Amino acid sequence: MQKFNFWIVILTSLILINIGIVHVQKPANQRADSLTVINLSFVGDLMCHSPQFESAMLGKDSFDFKPLFNSIKPFLESADVTFGNLETVTAGKSKKYTGYPMFNSPDEYIEALKYAGFDVLFTSNNHSADRGDFGVLRTIDILKKNNIHPIGTFNSERDRDSIRIINVKGINLALLAYTYGLNGNVVSKKFYVNQIDTLLIKKDINRSRELKADVILVYFHFGNEYERKPSEYQKEIVSKAIHYGADLIIGSHPHVIQGASYFKGNGKLQTGFVAYSLGNFISNQRWRYSDAGVIINLRLRKDNIEGSIKVDNFNFTPTWVYKGTIDGKLQYHILPADTSLIRGDKNFLRNDDVAKLTQSYNDTKLQFHKVDTLKNFGNSKTKNK
Numbered sequence: 001m002q003k004f005n006f007w008i009v010i011l012t013s014l015i016l017i018n019i020g021i022v023h024v025q026k027p028a029n030q031r032a033d034s035l036t037v038i039n040l041s042f043v044g045d046l047m048c049h050s051p052q053f054e055s056a057m058l059g060k061d062s063f064d065f066k067p068l069f070n071s072i073k074p075f076l077e078s079a080d081v082t083f084g085n086l087e088t089v090t091a092g093k094s095k096k097y098t099g100y101p102m103f104n105s106p107d108e109y110i111e112a113l114k115y116a117g118f119d120v121l122f123t124s125n126n127h128s129a130d131r132g133d134f135g136v137l138r139t140i141d142i143l144k145k146n147n148i149h150p151i152g153t154f155n156s157e158r159d160r161d162s163i164r165i166i167n168v169k170g171i172n173l174a175l176l177a178y179t180y181g182l183n184g185n186v187v188s189k190k191f192y193v194n195q196i197d198t199l200l201i202k203k204d205i206n207r208s209r210e211l212k213a214d215v216i217l218v219y220f221h222f223g224n225e226y227e228r229k230p231s232e233y234q235k236e237i238v239s240k241a242i243h244y245g246a247d248l249i250i251g252s253h254p255h256v257i258q259g260a261s262y263f264k265g266n267g268k269l270q271t272g273f274v275a276y277s278l279g280n281f282i283s284n285q286r287w288r289y290s291d292a293g294v295i296i297n298l299r300l301r302k303d304n305i306e307g308s309i310k311v312d313n314f315n316f317t318p319t320w321v322y323k324g325t326i327d328g329k330l331q332y333h334i335l336p337a338d339t340s341l342i343r344g345d346k347n348f349l350r351n352d353d354v355a356k357l358t359q360s361y362n363d364t365k366l367q368f369h370k371v372d373t374l375k376n377f378g379n380s381k382t383k384n385k
Helices: 050-055 073-077 107-116 132-145 198-210 232-244 351-367
Strands: 008-012 017-023 035-046 057-059 081-086 120-122 149-151 164-168 171-179 215-221 248-252 260-264 271-275 280-282 292-303 309-326 329-336
Touching: 035 073, 035 171, 035 248, 050 057, 050 329, 073 107, 081 215, 107 132, 132 149, 149 164, 149 171, 171 198, 198 215, 198 232, 215 232, 232 248, 232 271, 271 309, 280 292, 280 309, 280 329, 292 351, 309 351
Parallel strands: 017 164, 035 081, 035 280, 081 120, 120 149, 171 215, 215 248, 248 271
Antiparallel strands: 008 017, 035 292, 164 171, 260 271, 292 309, 309 329
16 A cells, blocks of 8 residues: 655755755645644664575565465554664566675565555665665666665765655654664665765765754664664764664664663754664564564654644553464465464464564563663653763
């Protein structure tokens, strides 16, 4: 189901040059009100290891990844905008489909992500250049063909300098994304992939404010793999982004869930939110913590009379990846880790599956316990540490 239409308008002025705005068009009959409420959902890493695309193979040249999202799809498509980190490229069959350590996934993987409800995918990560320039550019094309908007990779310098602002029900969200590196791979043009550069981040945030963004969302691909607490480097980068004016900060790369917190903002959002790592939403990694993910849900509320904006609700849905044989075929399914939320037949879950699913649920709840208990979100005095 198509929820949004995206397009980019290039603006030119004495101050701002080549800055683009991406609009999310809502139905014309949507009622204006003194309060505007939008719901944003975020997940972590969308991996595609070789056992995943092998299990999705229908024939020599066809794949179907859609079934792995069937149980979780209702949780994703209910948001106004759903975000995730695409940790692979789609460079096409001629470049050979591979998993770790150099990813290249079938185009059908992107089709399944659209089917699942994703609207925006962060594409700046350490695997962005796994097939060089060609992989970066073709992935952008495949995403756009599926009406998914890439954030963090670009096809020209002008494109890189175009700040993406998504207008959702009258609330303008600026979207920025950066990665710590490219695993030693290279691209011929620096502007193809945003890498973490504090001067660039500051410049982009300033431009976003000049473009009248209500909320600035910054995604970082950073941290140490499999560590469940943010590193000093992560904290330093987040602290600088907050100082520059970031309102919401979402992270990934460690492949496990890390903590989240509120902070005193410098923009229109007086209280900001950071989640350092949302873990693996889908992957073939099977050990504890790496087989778990989370859907973060944030509700933004704008007072159209006063012009003020706040995050007035936070909740999360722990998820777990099932891998096993169903009807004689290896299959993957992303499941809500709360068994009461699983729809349909659960008979394929063995006792040890239920035990791991339950363990992952408790692990995730523990990570977000302190955030979850801060009920008065808008007045929270919690600062980023």
